[in-house]
Amino acid sequence: MICSLPEPTAIFMRRLLMVILQTYVEKMAASMQFICRALSRLTPSISHSCRQYTRLPVRTPKVLCAAPHPAHSYCKAAEAPDPDSRSRYQDKPWKYLESEEYVEKYGNEPVWTGYRRNHKGGIPPQKTRKTCIRGDKVCGNPCPICRDPHIRVHPQNVKLLQQFISPSTGMVYDPSRTGVCMKQQKKLNEAIDTARDHGLLPFQIPYVDFTAEDYSNTHPAVGSTPPALSLTRGDSWYYWYQEIMPDEKEVAKVKKIYKDYLK
Known part of the structure; x- marks a missing residue:
């Protein structure tokens, strides 16, 4: 039917x-x-x-x-899965620090502000862990860079690199202060050096005041040159380059001490 x-x-x-x-x-x-x-x-x-x-x-x-x-x-066809959210900032990671998503999550503070690593006792360890991600395994409470998939260390990501540089001394913060793992700290050091070589980050050079006294021969650290001697033919400039005859008394005394060993 x-x-x-x-x-x-x-x-x-x-x-x-x-x-x-x-x-x-x-x-x-x-x-x-x-x-x-x-x-x-x-x-x-x-x-x-x-x-x-x-x-x-x-x-x-x-x-x-x-x-x-x-x-x-x-029957409806299966919908295509959403693309990975990390791909939005994969090519341009510095765009993430200018997005509203970053401001809602961190505000105006650096990414490592308020971070505390999981450890036993009240005193944190002297060194941070080697890495937070080993293959497919992620450790508990990863470092400020490994915990956020949108953050990527790159020489052109200047706003991120400036968060790990002291504004007064221009030195990179120690990982014990920021909590970054050693793997990401190595990437930070390389990215900061590359950014400084390319002129994206400033670097400080110590100022040294050079005066005329440092180049004069009258300075206490510089000795005066002795005047030229009236040399005769066959004489050396310095007396210790000439043939020196030892004292016969001193030679006899040494021979008496080591007579058992002399042949």
């Missing part, structure tokens, strides 16, 4: 019958479980068999989606 109907109507009737059959089977399974529980309370002899029956999983028929008519579409 269903086969004689038009194709869209036949598909609809098949799906309706399958849904009715599924609902009927579920209600029958629930009623059988209720009856078995009631009988097990009255007659303990059949309690064991009823328990085995109630433990069996109820298999319901799967509703298969038939091929739709070209003019009607009853």
Whole structure:
């Protein structure tokens, strides 16, 4: 009878019958479980068999989606998954520090403000961990850079690098203060050096005042050059370059001490 109907109507009737059959089977399974529980309370002899029956999983028929008519579409195609949120700032990581998402999360403070590493006792360890991510495993409470997938250390990410540089001395903060792991600290040092070489970050040079006294021969640290001697032919400039004759008394004294060892 269903086969004689038009194709869209036949598909609809098949799906309706399958849904009715599924609902009927579920209600029958629930009623059988209720009856078995009631009988097990009255007659303990059949309690064991009823328990085995109630433990069996109820298999319901799967509703298969038939091929739709070209003019009607009853099944929707699966939606494409959303792209990775990290890809938004993968090529331009400095855009993340200018976004509203960053302001809502950190405000105007650096990313490492208020960070505390999980450790035993009240005194933190002297050194930070080597890395926070090993393969697919992430340690508990990772460092301020590893915990946020949008943060990426890059020489052009100047606003991030400035958060790890002291404004008074121009030196990079120690990882024991920021809590950054050693792997990310190494990347920070390399990125800061590259940014300074490219002129993206300033660097301080100590000022030294050079005076004329430092280059004069009258300075106490500079000795005066002795005047040239009146040399004769065959004489050396310094006397210790000449042939020196040792004292005969000193030689005799040394020979007397080491006479047992002299041959």
